[in-house]
Amino acid sequence: MSGEIGRLLVANRGEIAVRVIRACRDLGISPVAVYSDADSEALHVQLADEAVHIGPAHARKSYLLPEAIVAAALEAGAQAIHPGYGFLSEDPRLPRACEEAGLVFVGPPAEVMAAVGDKVLAREAAIAAGVAVVPGSEGRLASVTDAQGVAAELGFPVLLKASAGGGGRGIRPVESAEELADAYQRASAEAEAAFGDGGLFLEKLLVRPRHVEVQVLADAHGNVVHLGERDCSTQRRKQKLIEEAPAPNLDPAVRDELCEGAVRFARGVGYVGAGTCEFLVDAEGRACFIEMNARIQVEHGITELVTGVDLVAEQLRIAAGRPLGLSQGEIEPRGAAIEFRINAEDPGNGFMPSPGEITAWRPASGPGVRVDSGVEAGGVVQPFYDSMVAKLMVWGASREEAMDRARRALEECRIEGVTTTLALHRELLDWEPLRAGEVTIESLEEHLDAAAALAGA
Amino acid sequence: MSDELVIRAPIPGVFYRRPDPGSPPFAEEGDRVEPGAVIGLVEVMKQFHDIVAEAAGVIVSFEVESEDVVSPGDVVARLEAAG
Numbered sequence: 001m002s003g004e005i006g007r008l009l010v011a012n013r014g015e016i017a018v019r020v021i022r023a024c025r026d027l028g029i030s031p032v033a034v035y036s037d038a039d040s041e042a043l044h045v046q047l048a049d050e051a052v053h054i055g056p057a058h059a060r061k062s063y064l065l066p067e068a069i070v071a072a073a074l075e076a077g078a079q080a081i082h083p084g085y086g087f088l089s090e091d092p093r094l095p096r097a098c099e100e101a102g103l104v105f106v107g108p109p110a111e112v113m114a115a116v117g118d119k120v121l122a123r124e125a126a127i128a129a130g131v132a133v134v135p136g137s138e139g140r141l142a143s144v145t146d147a148q149g150v151a152a153e154l155g156f157p158v159l160l161k162a163s164a165g166g167g168g169r170g171i172r173p174v175e176s177a178e179e180l181a182d183a184y185q186r187a188s189a190e191a192e193a194a195f196g197d198g199g200l201f202l203e204k205l206l207v208r209p210r211h212v213e214v215q216v217l218a219d220a221h222g223n224v225v226h227l228g229e230r231d232c233s234t235q236r237r238k239q240k241l242i243e244e245a246p247a248p249n250l251d252p253a254v255r256d257e258l259c260e261g262a263v264r265f266a267r268g269v270g271y272v273g274a275g276t277c278e279f280l281v282d283a284e285g286r287a288c289f290i291e292m293n294a295r296i297q298v299e300h301g302i303t304e305l306v307t308g309v310d311l312v313a314e315q316l317r318i319a320a321g322r323p324l325g326l327s328q329g330e331i332e333p334r335g336a337a338i339e340f341r342i343n344a345e346d347p348g349n350g351f352m353p354s355p356g357e358i359t360a361w362r363p364a365s366g367p368g369v370r371v372d373s374g375v376e377a378g379g380v381v382q383p384f385y386d387s388m389v390a391k392l393m394v395w396g397a398s399r400e401e402a403m404d405r406a407r408r409a410l411e412e413c414r415i416e417g418v419t420t421t422l423a424l425h426r427e428l429l430d431w432e433p434l435r436a437g438e439v440t441i442e443s444l445e446e447h448l449d450a451a452a453a454l455a456g457a
Numbered sequence: 458m459s460d461e462l463v464i465r466a467p468i469p470g471v472f473y474r475r476p477d478p479g480s481p482p483f484a485e486e487g488d489r490v491e492p493g494a495v496i497g498l499v500e501v502m503k504q505f506h507d508i509v510a511e512a513a514g515v516i517v518s519f520e521v522e523s524e525d526v527v528s529p530g531d532v533v534a535r536l537e538a539a540g
Contacts, residue, residue: 057526058471344502353502355469383469384526387502 004320005029005080005104009052009073010044011094012084013063014374015391016296017044020082023312032076034069036062038382043374050076057384063087066097073103080104080319082312086386089295090117106319107273113294116269126289129268131261134280134288136203144184150202151180157205160187164195173205206288208440209280211235212247214262215303217314218271219324226259227307228333230299233439234428236351241421241444242428243299244338245306248399248437254285265292274300274315280441298341298391301372305337305395336399338406342373342390344381346419347448355383359417364409368395368402371413381418389420399437403429462514462536466527470501472508474523489515489539496534499527513539 009032010020017033021044024031033048038057045051052072055062062068064087073081081098083089083106092114098105107113115121126133137150140163151158151174160183162170170191174183184200192198215227231247232240247255262277269292276293300311309326317325345351357380363371373390375381381389394409396402410426431447433439466472474482474497484496490510497508514536521533 058524353468353504355501383501384471385502 007078008080009078011069011081015372016084018374021047032078034072052076066093070097070101082106085295104319106315108294112270116292116294125269129264131265131289137201140199144181147184154204159203159205160200162191163199164197206280206282209282211441212281213276213278214259216262216266216275218266219318220272221323223324224263224266225328226263227303233441234444236444241341245302251285274311299339301393302337302339306333335397336402337395338402340392340425343387343421344389344418345387347424353387354419355381356418362414364412368405369409462512463532464534466531466533468501469528470499472521472525472527473498486516
């Protein structure tokens with residue numbers, strides 16, 4: 001390995017920069033950090049062999065500049081760049097700039113990243129790979145009669161969408177065949193008035209779906225494997241708060257369909273590196289592909305806990321041109337893992353950001369516990385970046401054991417100086433939908449709204 | 458002489474005078490503002506929070522530029538009380 005990548009620049013900050021630095025250490029690679037004006041004392045800077053200053057605190061003037069990142073890598077004598085997640089991790093300009101500078105990019109080639117990031121192209125690629133997408137009409141509806149036929153086939157409820165709409169506008173849910181004719185006339189007239197185009201199409205409305213995603217690894221030699229799934233349904237405003245692997249109460253047939261579909265999709269688009277295919281799964285077990293994330297994800301650690309595979313190290317081996325170190329048959333998820341995102345936000349005050357100095361920091365540890373973070377006591381949670389300060393992960397031989405260890409670890413964990421989501425997580429351990437493994441993507445917001453209404457009453 | 462009033466940043470972050478790069482500023486020097494009027498934004502951890510005038514007045518000056526870093530309590534703008 002060291003013959004191929006001896007030095008690697010980590011184009012990120014916080015816990016993921018620390019995570020990548022650790023993988024570098026394990027593989028004998030010399031890690032180089034980058035930092036903005038705000039991060040000169042940050043943990044990732046301290047842990048790297050060298051750190052390069054790349055600009056002001058504002059991410060748009062530092063961590064989001066591909067040219068600054070590439071210049072830093074060249075200055076430090078690095079041969080490769082790892083983008084982490086967020087920032088430039090899904091921006092094809094970075095792999096392109098790496099290619100031009102003769103640097104290895106840890107991730108897919110620029111054109112694959114661009115194709116995967118385009119919703120229309122990704123949907124077409126999924127269909128071509130035989131992966132189910134949200135079912136709907138093929139193109140525009142010709143008439144009300146056409147709509148009735150398509151809706152009957154899809155099954156109610158459905159969504160009537162304006163062909164020219166976008167960004168959530170021009171969408172109308174329809175509960176039954178009786179409502180459809182009237183809804184069609186209204187939606188068409190509204191679309192004509194709003195967009196100058198009355199064209200409509202129909203999509204199946206997934207009722208109370210779960211968010212289930214599949215981790216894949218693909219090397220540059222055509223080998224693709226999956227590492228099982230994660231359930232990330234515990235969300236607030238589309239931000240995941242709790243994730244677990246495997247997904248609880250998932251029909252094994254659906255699990256196989258998702259995992260095999262993710263591999264076919266990755267193979268079909270010529271994917272290289274670590275990636276995640278995201279799906280919605282409704283109450284009837286209907287699974288629909290939404291998108292692929294062409295990078296390592298925040299919640300990759302729980303997959304590492306159940307599979308024993310170091311995903312970041314695998315990313316680095318793949319980037320160095322090596323074949324995958326493991327075959328599908330060798331990957332056997334064991335037990336259950338749960339992640340709790342500890343964010344510097346105040347759940348008691350509308351999740352208001354709570355930046356500031358961490359005056360006391362005692363991460364949990366002990367059997368089955370892993371804490372990944374980019375902070376330490378005396379460190380500062382900066383107002384300029386993401387609010388996540390740590391990821392508390394637990395593993396157990398069973399889901400029940402993982403939940404018990406989660407309770408112990410969440411109690412043990414102590415953070416002072418900033419308000420965090422730690423107390424909320426302790427409460428959520430007694431939240432019935434989570435205990436029962438029945439959380440859907442709307443559940444947490446409904447629960448928080450109800451709790452807030454109760455507190456306000 | 459009319460009283461001078463100040464508008465301070467409530468939270469740390471990055472200050473903006475416009476709702477988005479393509480829009481005009483919320484307020485200009487010389488504008489008269491009423492209590493509750495939004496005169497800027499602070500971006501903190503990817504969320505945006507309004508900076509509002511607490512009293513009526515005429516904006517004399519902005520003390521920070523768009524995209525400058527502000528700390529809680531920093532003076533963002535000075536007002537002259539409308540008398």
